[in-house]
Amino acid sequence: MKRTIKKVAVIGSGIMGSGIACHFANIGVEVLLLDIVPRELTEAEAKKGLTLESKIVRNRLVNEHLANSLKSKPSPIYSQQFASRITTGNTTDDMAKIATMDWIIEVVVERLDIKKMVFEQIEKFRKPGTLVTSNTSGIPIHFMSEGRSEDFQKHFCGTHFFNPARYLKLFEIIPGPRTATEVLDFLTDYGSRFLGKTSVVAKDTPAFIGNRIGIYGIQSLFHLVKEMGLTIEEVDKLTGPVIGRPKSATFRTVDVVGLDTLVHVANGIYENCPNDEQHELFKLPDFVNKMMENKWLGSKTGQGFYKKVDKDILSLDLDTLEYRPAKKASFATLELTKTIDKPIDRFKVLVKGKDKAGEFYRKSFAGMFAYVSNRIPEISDELYKIDDAMKAGFGWENGPFEIWDAIGVEKGIDIMKAEGLEPAAWVTEMLASGSSSFYSIKEGATFFYNIPTKSQNKVPGQDAFIILNNIRESKKVWSNSGAIIQDLGDGILNLEFQSKMNTIGGDVLAAINKAIDLSEKEYHGLVIGNQAANFSVGANIGMIFMMAVEQEYDELNMAIKMFQDTMMRVRYSGIPVVVAPHGMTFGGGCEMSLHADKVVAAAETYMGLVEFGVGVIPGGGGSKELAMRASDLFHKNDVELNVLQEYFLTIAMAKVSTSGYEAFDTGLLQKGKDIIVVNKDRQIAEAKKHALLMAEAGYTQPIRRTDVKVLGKQALGMFLVGTDQMEAGKYISEHDKKIANKLAYVMAGGDLSEPTLVSEQYLLDLEREAFLSLCTERKTLERIQFMLTKGKPLRN
Template identity: 85%
Template sequence: MKCTIKKVAVIGSGIMGSGIACHFANIGVEVLLLDIAPKELTEKEQKKGLTLQDKVVKNRLVNEHLANSLKSKPSPIYHQKFASRITTGNIDDDLSKIADADWVIEVVVERLDIKQKVFEQVEKYRKPGTLITSNTSGIPIHFMSEGRSEDFQKHFCGTHFFNPPRYLKLFEIIPGPNTSKEVLDFLNGYGEKFLGKTSVVAKDTPAFIGNRVGIYGIMSMFHQVKEMGLTIEEVDKLTGPVIGRPKSATFRTVDVVGLDTLVHVANGIYDNCPDDEVHELFKVPDFINSMMENKWLGSKTGQGFYKKEGKVITSLDLDTLEYRPQQKASFATLELTKTIDKPIDRFKVLVKGKDKAGEFYRKNFTGMFAYVANRIPEITDDLYKIDDAMKAGFGWENGPFEIWDAIGVEKGIELMKAEGLEPAAWVNDMLKSGNKSFYTVKEGNTYYYDIESKSQKKVPGQDSFIILNNIRESKKVWSNSDAIIQDLGDGILNLEFQSKMNTIGGGVLQGINKALDLAENEYDGLVIGNQAANFSVGANIGMIFMMAVEQEYDELNMAIKMFQDTMMRVRYSAAPVVVAPHGMTLGGGCEMSMHADKVVAAAETYIGLVEFGVGVIPGGGGSKEMAVRASDLFHKNDVELNVLQEYFLTVAMAKVSTSAYEAFDTGILQKGKDVIVVNKDRQLAEAKKYAKILAEAGYTQPVKRKDIKVLGKQALGMFLVGTDSMEAGNYISEHDKKIANKLAYVMAGGDLSESTLVTEQYLLDLEREAFLSLCGERKTLERIQHMLTKGKPLRN
């Protein structure tokens, strides 16, 4: 099926509709966003003498919804200018415009009768062959297209985005009874390649895959918390990052999503799945009903399981239903996992716990194992789709079957039986057939156990991905404790950081230099990329702090020079270097990206030079590089100061982009050179492709720059006047001013009497000298210590 999506019509502009519209705008698609016209005038409209027939009135709802969405945090859109790709309208006047759309998405209220009326109207105007989908989260798809034409039914299915559409990767595709295979295949590929999603084709069963399993997990937790006498803080401690789940864990997540949303889906499963073996578990407990009656729905009503009172966050006591101060949760079992970096390696330890935490995990995991195994083939025929749905829709690092594999399939069954549970028959059949795990890895590819054939089958769609977990050891070329180099094939190496939070210290710098040696002498190119949650949070400030406190300035000078020299090796390597940032790419991680031949950034990249927050200036070439980039934009003398000032403010205000697209505005990424990929899973494969293109095009080692124009006293004077006035107005502290003045000195090229052409090394020396002098300041050490202990910046 050949189909190009140039224009999408979204009908329904609520939170989900506006979010979906924004995400299509994110990827460059033209969007028509429609909603109903209001039935009554507002007081303001009446005073203006407007009528219900005026266009501004008819479009009021859709415009208000979109405006609210664009103002929300986190933002649904990569860059505010992308909102211009969205045109608004109302169903009365503008529904005929869907004739120009390639895809119509219905996102109206969750009522079958209303949806059917919308589709009846849509069919009058849509052109044959246009995709038509519903974003329902629970209404059976087969009911919606009843009475519609053959062409409509052939091109109709459910496409369930998870909220917020920009950030949650799950994209469930639910076929109707007559949906063509070509349509399903197209949507599956489009979701993955263009929307950046994990596409999962689900069966038309209540709540589909993600919510069926996810709501089971939350509802079982609601019952367990009472049975085991746990507090909500204890449950959130046990179900958060320690097991590879979001920081919001269970109860804080429900507060964010809204208790009413959760109850709506749970009631839907309870009403429509009478044969579910744990049917009664979906019955809402009394304490939840009380919260619903009290309108304690979470963030939207100001209180739920947690409540903010002034600056203090209180927690709900589930026995008394009264709010109380938060209680710190701690368990001996969790202490045993502190030295285990990866959640997947912790599960074996957690289920052996002798305390309440161990008991909780045994009950929780075995219940989940039994439940997901029994959902096959009801909700899907393939076990990997359940894992994909939970990882992409609920932010789990590992899906249920991956966790079961980590514990051991046979050990999992032993634990299940101890809890009075039995595995599904197919699991026993799997073990009898000689397959001892749900997943295996062969030749860099992941295989899953296929129930029908009783054999391991390759998980589809991997050909466009490079999965480091699958090749880390088999393709290893070199490693130390902080970095590992893999052979990606075709003459391209990859360097992966493995330090805590991918901080850049001596081990990582050694890895970069080793990778560059290999790339220059034995390979064709180098990618620097990883698949952790974040690319890198920057330099190892703990090491800098210890050297500074001990006043080991010679050693600190050498460490900073090694960092600078390594960044310059990245810039002037004899082999092309492509850096692939994603997630948090801060400080040193940002500096590394700025020195690459090309950056292949994930759309969700939060990149910036944040060193001001710990009382220093960028010292790994970042301050130098901002001066270089400003110099490259100098065209006329009358604007040079303004250009330099923009780059200065990017560093001085520690600006961090909220997407890779915003990083073009700050000058961190460069138009015409750097590229963005929406699907992070494709990022390393794309980075490898660009490294190969650069190598095959006849890559030439760059010549070191000696032509950087610095403005000297002219710029320095402007900056110093600016910092004086900022301090006088109490916008910055005395120490902020000191840091800013050091940065000004570097970016102005010192106090030269006139504009001068200098080398990069000249600027690097100024940068290092400024960095070292700031490390001798007590207030800088206080800032670094505060960041190390509290995890947030100190303004002193």
């Protein structure tokens, strides 16, 4: 049976319900969002003479919840325009509308009695065959479908989104006793392909997979912090980016999520998992109980483990339960990992540490390894599902079994034994069978140790992906210190940056030119893409700073020209070049996208020409390109100055899109040419597909443009008046004005007396001259230095 999802109903509009509704709107689905009717009027409603029968009153809860969600940051929606895809209503007046829905998702309060009432109501109106799922985070699925019809039970299961639904990738699918296999298969595929999620089918056990392991990890740290006498800052330092976890690490994460949420799940595990060998660990420590009494729940109550007072961040002393100024944490063991770029390569060093950090890692990893090994087959039959759940639900770069592999399976067992722990029997059986690791890479695919068969089996679902980690060395064609070129097959190459933060310096530029050379000679097309946290934060400003400080202006001019020429090579090569940006795509990374034949961007792409922040204008063709895009729109009889001004402001205000879709609004992506991929894991494969399509359709090398219309003095005058007014009103500094005027000169095409057609090279020369002149300014050097040392822009 073919099943398509055009309309979705979400019952329950709280933080989670509204977030799920927004994410379905993100992918183009029509959403009906329902909540209960309020029981009484507000003072404001009474004053207006409204009654409980007024439609505005009856839909007040759902409308308020959705409005608050749309205002929240980070935003749950890719573009505010997409909110029009959501229709609101209430469960009393509008339940009959669910008869036209393809999927009904229940997201009401976590109480079984209320959920069962909602399902009873749903069954009155749903048409047979309609999917019905619950977003419960812990209530057993088999309890919920009791008493429902056979068709309902066949099409019912749990679909657990993690909050926030847009950003966290885990999508747990929990079958009920009678859920049809085709329903599970459909939801697994739909979650991955359309929602951009990591779909994991979990067993119907308390807290499923992600929260069972995640809450164990947090609870074990709660106990370990007291046992080892660590501060919360020290634990957050040890459990953050250094081991590939989010910056919020442990205690800040709990503050963001809410201590009450964590306590609710931990209590559920404690009550419902009496046979868990770590049962007592889920008992809440005294300091957590006290915080709950005090309503110190985190961000939602203004204080938790951390508290902001004016501009100062205070942290909680777990012994005295008083707030004190946050202390900087440092450990000798962490210093040893500073030269190791990838977190996965740090674990071997961390567990050998001779200080408190080394002891902490040995204790926490010993506990985690023992715990996850004992959860098989209780919560999952396959170990890779546990890793997938932790990476997608908690933002871990590596799952527990991947970390164990990195340390060494036998070494992990030694660490456990030193802490009085033992792995599950299947781990020692695995070693005895001749498998020395949980994972292996063969023929570009990831294999996992299958416990029942005692053999390495291919992780399912990979065929839709190209995983660069799996082919980096086996398919390498060429590399230097800044980048690596791989053969993706079918005549398409991929260029992957390898520099710090994927910055673009001399090595990366050389690699781009080499990749184009190779493609033109022996291949059909080129993808420029990577699978790091961010596509590229832009040009190597450290190199620019050193040249400018040494006043090596000829060398700097040549470096800028090389950057420009390389970007033009991306545009005017003999093969199609597809750029695949994701995450932070700033400055030079953005300029590269602007010059591609096609951009295949991830939905989570934060794109912007941010050079103003370091005191310069875009110098790698970005200023030229936006002037040219404005020129192309002049033909549509718009007011030309207004069009140019929009593009000017995109650069002058250093606008960064909050999603790939928003980059269309700022003109950095082009409608009808560039596309968005919701699942980042599919991005390289999709980019390859489009490069191949262009090649097979008979790609012709474009001709360099000589027909760019610039407006000269007419536009320049308008911009200069504007920057004068902005400075006079103290909206911008004197140096901001200088940078803006340089940009204005470039985008106007200089002070030509009348509108003129010019070449791209003419604009590139103006752009380079402006960039170079700004690099001679002391205040620009101050901005660059501040960015290099502090990691944020300076206003001077």
